[in-house]
Amino acid sequence: MITAGIDCGAKNVRAVILMDGRVAGKASVPAGMDAASGAEKAFDAALKEAGIARTDVSKIVSTGAGKNEPRFTNDVVTEVGADARGIHQLYPEVRTVIDVGAEEGRAIRLDARGKVVDFAINEKCAAGAGAFTEAMARALEVPLEELGALSLASTQAIPMNAQCTVFAESEVVSLVHRKTPKPDMARAIHDAIADRIASMARRVGIEEKVALIGGVSRNVGFVKSLRDELGIEIILHTDPEFVGAIGAAVVATDQ
Amino acid sequence: MIEKYKEWYEARHEYAVQWKKKTGGKVLGYFCTYVPEEILYAAGVLPVRILGSHEPQSVTEPHIFAMFCPFCRDCLAQGLLGRFHYLDGIMISQSCLHLRQAYTSWDLHIPTQFSYYLPMPHHVQSRHAVPFLRAELETFRKRVEDWTGTTIGDADLRRGIQIVDRNRELLRTAYETRKREDVPMSGLEAMYMVVSSQMVDKAEHTQVTEDVVRVLEGRSAGRSGTRRLMILGSENDDVAFVDMVESAGATIVQDDHCTGSRYFWDKVDANGGDPLTQIAERYVRRLPCPTKDWPARRRIERIVQFAKEWDVAGAIIIQQKFCDPHEIDIPAIRKALESAEVKVLFLELDVTVPVGQFKIRVEAFLEMFAGDDLF
Numbered sequence: 001m002i003t004a005g006i007d008c009g010a011k012n013v014r015a016v017i018l019m020d021g022r023v024a025g026k027a028s029v030p031a032g033m034d035a036a037s038g039a040e041k042a043f044d045a046a047l048k049e050a051g052i053a054r055t056d057v058s059k060i061v062s063t064g065a066g067k068n069e070p071r072f073t074n075d076v077v078t079e080v081g082a083d084a085r086g087i088h089q090l091y092p093e094v095r096t097v098i099d100v101g102a103e104e105g106r107a108i109r110l111d112a113r114g115k116v117v118d119f120a121i122n123e124k125c126a127a128g129a130g131a132f133t134e135a136m137a138r139a140l141e142v143p144l145e146e147l148g149a150l151s152l153a154s155t156q157a158i159p160m161n162a163q164c165t166v167f168a169e170s171e172v173v174s175l176v177h178r179k180t181p182k183p184d185m186a187r188a189i190h191d192a193i194a195d196r197i198a199s200m201a202r203r204v205g206i207e208e209k210v211a212l213i214g215g216v217s218r219n220v221g222f223v224k225s226l227r228d229e230l231g232i233e234i235i236l237h238t239d240p241e242f243v244g245a246i247g248a249a250v251v252a253t254d255q
Numbered sequence: 256m257i258e259k260y261k262e263w264y265e266a267r268h269e270y271a272v273q274w275k276k277k278t279g280g281k282v283l284g285y286f287c288t289y290v291p292e293e294i295l296y297a298a299g300v301l302p303v304r305i306l307g308s309h310e311p312q313s314v315t316e317p318h319i320f321a322m323f324c325p326f327c328r329d330c331l332a333q334g335l336l337g338r339f340h341y342l343d344g345i346m347i348s349q350s351c352l353h354l355r356q357a358y359t360s361w362d363l364h365i366p367t368q369f370s371y372y373l374p375m376p377h378h379v380q381s382r383h384a385v386p387f388l389r390a391e392l393e394t395f396r397k398r399v400e401d402w403t404g405t406t407i408g409d410a411d412l413r414r415g416i417q418i419v420d421r422n423r424e425l426l427r428t429a430y431e432t433r434k435r436e437d438v439p440m441s442g443l444e445a446m447y448m449v450v451s452s453q454m455v456d457k458a459e460h461t462q463v464t465e466d467v468v469r470v471l472e473g474r475s476a477g478r479s480g481t482r483r484l485m486i487l488g489s490e491n492d493d494v495a496f497v498d499m500v501e502s503a504g505a506t507i508v509q510d511d512h513c514t515g516s517r518y519f520w521d522k523v524d525a526n527g528g529d530p531l532t533q534i535a536e537r538y539v540r541r542l543p544c545p546t547k548d549w550p551a552r553r554r555i556e557r558i559v560q561f562a563k564e565w566d567v568a569g570a571i572i573i574q575q576k577f578c579d580p581h582e583i584d585i586p587a588i589r590k591a592l593e594s595a596e597v598k599v600l601f602l603e604l605d606v607t608v609p610v611g612q613f614k615i616r617v618e619a620f621l622e623m624f625a626g627d628d629l630f
Contacts, residue, residue: 065615080619116623121616123603 002052003059005248006043006073007082008035008066011102011130012215014242015042017050017057018249021089025050026242035066043072059252063244065104077251079244080108080119086247087211088114091235095207098226098234099244100197100216102130107201118204128196130216135165136189139172140182151186151221160188168192186221194225201230211235213243256470257440259463260447264494267454271303272341274456281343281368281403286330286358288453288513289348289375289544293523293534294396296457297415298403304453305330305339306492306514311607312336318360319353324575325606326490327357334361344369344402348538349377351546351580369402371395379539379547388535396531412530416523422457423519425464430516432471433508434565439474442486442507443497450492450514478506482624485509485562485597487588488573488604489544489581499610500571503617509565511558517542545580552584555591562597568624569598571617576605598623 002024007014009031017025027045031038039062047054054072062073063082077085079099087097088110099106105128108119122128137144158180160171168189175185193216201210210232216222217240227234237243263270271282283295284305295302307329314335315328333339344367347358355372362370374391376384396407426449432439440448448467452460482505486497491512501507510516521541523533548554562570570592574582589599600620602613 065611078615078619078622080615081622116619119616119619121612123612 001253002057003061003249003252004043004046004057005082005245005250005252006039006060006062006064006067006070007079007242007245007248008039008062008064008069009101009244010065010104012241013038013042013064013066014245015039015046016242016245016249017046017052018246018253019050021253023239023242023246024052026239026245028241031066035069036071039066039070040072043070061248061252063248075252077248079104080106080116080121082244082247082251083213084108084110084114084116084247085250086243086245087213089246089250090237090243091209091211094209094211094235096201096204096210097243098197098201098210098212099214100129100193100212100222101214101241105129105197105200105214107197107204109204109207120200120203122196122200128193128200130214132165132168132193133189133216133219133222135169136172139169139176140185140189142182142186147186147189148219148221148223150183151190152224153183154181154187156184157191158184158188160192187225190219190221190225191229193222194229197226198229206230206232208232209235211237213237213240215241256463256466257444257448260444260451263451263455263460264447264492267303267451268338268341270455271301274301275341282341283344283346283369284339284342285345286347286354287350287544288518289350289538289547290346290373291348291392291395291534291538292457293412293415293419293530294392294399294407295415296418297407297411298399298405300344300399300403301456303342303455304450304514305333305345306450306453306490307606308333308338309493309495309607315360318364319356322577323353323356324489324578325604326575326578327353329606330354331357331360334365342367344371346371346373348373348375350375350544351578353578369398371398375538375547377547378549379543380549380551384539385532385535388539389529389532392531392535409530412534413525416525416530416534418457418461420522420524422452422461422464423522425461425468426452426519428468429464429471430509432468437475437479438483438506438508439471439476441476441478442484442501442510443494444476445507445510446492446494446497446515449518453514453518476506481506482569482621483508483565483567485511485558485565485567485570486515486573487511487558487570489575489578490514491573493573493604495610496573496604496613499614500617503614504621505569505617508567509561511542511554511561513544516561517544545584548584552587555584555588558588559591559595559597562592562595567597569600569620571600571602571620574601574603576603 025046060073105122109117312332523537
């Protein structure tokens with residue numbers, strides 16, 4: 001059976017072609033102002049990679065903040081439901097999944113059948129999401145891709161408040177004035193966001209094993225801070241941004 | 256005719272202005288449902304509830320702490336912005352510190368003929384609560400007599416009780432019909448019905464509700480196949496929020512709000528004895544607000560009973576940010592509901608509701624039930 005999942009996120013649209021439970025094609029394009037055309041492009045690119053035509057796909061399910069935008073999909077599933085199904089397909093042993101995307105952080109607890117038991121989503125604030133690291137990288141004048149590796153060289157922990165992105169940025173400025181080494185500032189940023197994400201995850205109850213997905217899980221500095229904060233091992237997927245789209249494609253296999 | 260409630264809700268201020276013109280009577284704005292409306296009706300005064308408008312505002316910052324609830328600030332803003340310009344008086348009965356701040360600040364900055372603080376006892380479970388409140392109601396009666404230049408005799412009080420009780424009875428009858436599998440009214444319609452009863456003359460509201468109750472007998476709200484939910488919290492007249500929940504595939508069939516069941520569920524039932532004692536008994540024994548629900552928690556028993564009798568699958572707890580009396584009860588409510596196999600979704604509200612952000616939580620919550628059917 002061939003199905004497709006389209007994850008229309010705040011920043012990027014991801015499409016996945018699932019062929020008998022295996023990812024046969026995937027693509028990611030920036031969401032831009034028009035999620036519908038972004039979804040078309042991502043879907044076509046994923047089809048191309050899988051070497052199949054639209055007519056070969058029996059069902060398409062969309063998810064993400066813009067899930068109702070594409071007109072070619074058959075059904076929708078919430079971001080929470082898609083994450084749960086996706087991670088259960090990839091790692092059936094996972095009971096807690098943490099998803100940190102561009103503008104949203106989520107924690108979801110699953111049972112042994114992959115069913116959502118409880119979930120929490122960050123409140124009206126960017127401090128628990130990828131947008132926070134972007135703003136901080138800008139303040140440190142470091143490319144976002146280097147922020148993670150930089151923090152691994154840190155030698156000391158510096159407490160920083162991440163209740164508000166703007167205030168955090170002014171804290172970074174104060175650290176800059178005090179000539180704090182950049183790696184320590186980078187670590188302070190990742191510790192702060194990890195604190196926020198960990199407290200959200202604790203609200204739903206952390207049960208091992210724990211998986212981290214979403215684009216921010218590519219940031220090695222954040223992953224280390226979260227591991228240290230939770231004191232447990234965290235499963236990472238090679239394509240962390242595609243788990244939601246995979247989940248949507250799994251939902252599409254339901255009769 | 257059921258649409259009348261929405262009209263009243265949306266034109267609450269115009270209604271009160273017209274009512275004054277028509278009757279020449281006085282209008283009193285009240286902050287809390289522990290205010291004895293029976294005595295006001297006995298004096299021919301129209302009590303209207305002061306509620307917020309769910310819009311961002313910038314006028315209350317000098318008067319109310321930022322860590323007080325958004326509702327009390329929203330209420331005060333309505334006064335400072337002149338939306339209740341027609342009020343002849345205001346009053347509060349002791350409920351919580353935050354709302355009392357809104358009342359005292361209003362009293363300080365917006366002059367009215369009449370302003371009254373009724374010391375409603377907190378410890379309603381004390382055996383002294385009824386005699387205490389009766390004595391306070393006696394004082395209140397005298398103050399209202401002085402203000403309005405009328406005499407409020409026992410016969411007037413009984414008439415006041417009868418007006419308010421009849422309305423309560425009908426609202427309860429309407430709520431009872433929501434037990435049906437094919438619900439005759441949506442949660443949004445029920446919200447308009449109860450909240451408008453706090454804004455218009457009860458005699459007029461009762462007249463419409465007599466007809467509505469008859470119509471509900473054979474009515475269907477066309478909501479079969481949706482998930483039955485109840486909604487809990489302090490005050491809630493957030494129609495945009497309820498509309499969002501119901502358009503996501505749920506129907507709200509029962510509530511625990513002071514703009515809902517807590518307001519009207521219990522009657523006075525005057526039986527020829529001393530009416531002030533009977534009114535005092537009603538407010539002491541009514542479905543309690545959490546500020547008054549101690550040491551025993553009576554409210555939680557009632558919530559679970561409602562959940563069972565109205566056959567709900569889930570409950571949404573909406574919490575006004577910084578409302579401690581409600582927040583303290585949440586772990587106990589959650590535990591009680593979950594052990595009765597009712598799923599719980601917790602949402603924290605501010606003055607404006609981020610409908611988009613809450614929508615994904617509500618949709619994911621509803622998806623959890625769909626999962627139950629699947630597995």
